[in-house]
Amino acid sequence: MRYSITEGDNKVIIKNIKDFEPKHIFECGQCFRWDKEDDGSYTGVAYGKILNVKKEGEDIIFSNTNLSDFKLIWEDYFDLKTDYDEIKNKLSKEPILKEAINFGYGIRILNQDEWEMLISFILSARNSIPMIKKSISMLSERYGKYIGEYNGKKYYSFPEANALDKLSIEELKDCKTSFRAKYIISAATIVSRGETDIYRIKNLSTEDARKELMRFTGVGPKVSDCIMLFSMKKHDAFPIDVWVKRVMEYFYLKKDTSLKDIQEYGQGKFGEYAGYAQQYLFYYARELGIGKGK
Numbered sequence: 584m585r586y587s588i589t590e591g592d593n594k595v596i597i598k599n600i601k602d603f604e605p606k607h608i609f610e611c612g613q614c615f616r617w618d619k620e621d622d623g624s625y626t627g628v629a630y631g632k633i634l635n636v637k638k639e640g641e642d643i644i645f646s647n648t649n650l651s652d653f654k655l656i657w658e659d660y661f662d663l664k665t666d667y668d669e670i671k672n673k674l675s676k677e678p679i680l681k682e683a684i685n686f687g688y689g690i691r692i693l694n695q696d697e698w699e700m701l702i703s704f705i706l707s708a709r710n711s712i713p714m715i716k717k718s719i720s721m722l723s724e725r726y727g728k729y730i731g732e733y734n735g736k737k738y739y740s741f742p743e744a745n746a747l748d749k750l751s752i753e754e755l756k757d758c759k760t761s762f763r764a765k766y767i768i769s770a771a772t773i774v775s776r777g778e779t780d781i782y783r784i785k786n787l788s789t790e791d792a793r794k795e796l797m798r799f800t801g802v803g804p805k806v807s808d809c810i811m812l813f814s815m816k817k818h819d820a821f822p823i824d825v826w827v828k829r830v831m832e833y834f835y836l837k838k839d840t841s842l843k844d845i846q847e848y849g850q851g852k853f854g855e856y857a858g859y860a861q862q863y864l865f866y867y868a869r870e871l872g873i874g875k876g877k
Contacts, residue, residue: 590650594647595653596643596645598641598642600643600663602671602689602691604688604689605637605638605643608693613862616723624644629696632648633733635647661693662693684863687862692818696741696814697785698781701774702722702747719741723739723742725758728740747768747775748774755767770800770801779798785811785816789811792817793808804843805823812861821857827845827849830874
């Protein structure tokens with residue numbers, strides 16, 4: 584992946600990079616700690632750092648960072664070493680997917696923290712993105728560590744497992760977690776006691792990693808595939824939420840196809856790039872309302 588980088592004034596500017604559109608990246612359902620600013624940029628927290636991302640012309644400007652952190656954190660976080668042109672060319676041989684790719688051309692799959700994704704997607708069960716973001720923000724502010732202030736707003740790290748396993752159901756529910764509170768405490772207890780090493784699951788095959796993740800209460804096939812895709816580089820995972828189900832049934836399969844059959848079809852059709860295909864299809868379907876009311 585070729586691009587040029589300049590550094591200065593607490594910023595890193597990337598030039599000549601293709602396939603990077605902040606709106607597509609931060610609004611395609613894969614992350615919950617990035618917020619749009621009045622100037623069209625996005626500010627978020629990852630790996631204990633605060634970052635602002637803005638596109639100006641053909642340049643991507645990373646503010647509140649330096650070249651060292653870019654190389655250490657952001658280059659991998661934004662999947663900048665992956666050749667998305669190659670992936671798009673292979674997936675675009677399928678006409679429907681080609682349309683979805685053209686629509687969400689700037690999507691990149693983020694490489695996020697496994698523990699944070701476990702809890703974030705447990706929170707996603709029967710939940711809306713605004714409410715997921717609200718819960719994560721409250722959990723971080725109350726039980727995470729203070730990182731610093733940026734543009735007048737205070738930011739906090741995502742709480743560690745040993746901070747959450749000490750809480751009561753009532754304390755967690757006060758962070759708008761609802762029925763998911765007991766799942767969060769269970770997961771935090773398992774991870775903090777070392778019963779499961781969440782950071783070693785990525786070393787398993789996709790099938791075995793899915794089985795391991797589904798041992799956590801509140802983690803089913805969709806949540807496990809989200810965790811694998813967005814934090815474990817399992818790009819053959821194919822998460823199925825309501826929008827992916829709709830778009831797959833609208834274009835490829837009959838109505839009321841089982842989730843298991845949709846997953847097997849998606850993984851079989853798109854192979855090692857199934858996760859990328861899922862993100863393009865999800866964004867395409869949700870933004871245009873494809874399959875809604877079918």
